[in-house]
Amino acid sequence: MEALYTYFYKTPIGYLCIEANDDVVHGINFLDGIEHPPEAKVPEKYPVxxxxxLKELDAYFSGRRLVFETPFDQNGTVFQKEVWSRLVQIPFGKTISYLDLAKQLGDTKVIRAAASANGKNHLAIVVPCHRVIGSKNDLVGYAGGLWRKRWLLEHEQKFTHGVQTLF
Incomplete structure (x- = not known):
């Protein structure tokens, strides 16, 4: 059985729990209501x-990284993986609607399924589900909380277009 490493990463909007094995990142999820992360067994050396x-997240939060290159993988259905692959294509500082996402998938009738798959993403920030908004340009749905979604979108806008407020 392959070793799974857990790391708690402090961001400006709370801790992320990062899970990875020697080859890929499997999970990046916000931890709610935690001021100090749980104790984790720290290996002598983390995998590359x-x-x-961690370096890419540091660069993202300082506005120096627009795209992630770290290999990642998450379990899901064929449809969920297709949705997640579309999310990765949304450029830094841009948003699309759930309807736009459904259209990209080839059928506007899959809008709810696409939204559900979006919500099952377990690679926060790296697979940027926060970049999907409502058809009326409103903030809707985010597992990390709408306040984090707003923060992430405004953070990206700040480094794309200068300081401004979206919502």
């Missing part, structure tokens, strides 16, 4: 993939 994602 974990060190890489």
């Amino acid at each position: 993939v974990l060190e890489q994602i």
Whole structure:
């Protein structure tokens, strides 16, 4: 059985729990209501993939990284993986609606299924589900909380277009 490493990463909007093995990142999820992360068994040396994602997250939060290159993988259905692959294509600082996402998938009738798959994403920020908004340009649905979604979108806008407020 392959080792799974857990790392708690402090961001400006709370802790992320990052899970990775020696080859890929499997999960990046916000921890709610935690001022200090739980104690984790710290290995002598983390795998390169974990060190890489930590550097990339540091660069993202300082506005120096627009795209993530760390290998990642998450379990899901064929449809969920297709949705997640579309999310990765949304450029830094841009948003699309759930309807736009459904259209990209080839059928506007899959809008609810696409939204459900979006909500099952377990690679926060790296698979940028926060970049999907409502058809009326409103903030809707985010597992990390709407306040974090707003923060992430405004953070990206700040480095794309200068300081401004979206919502």
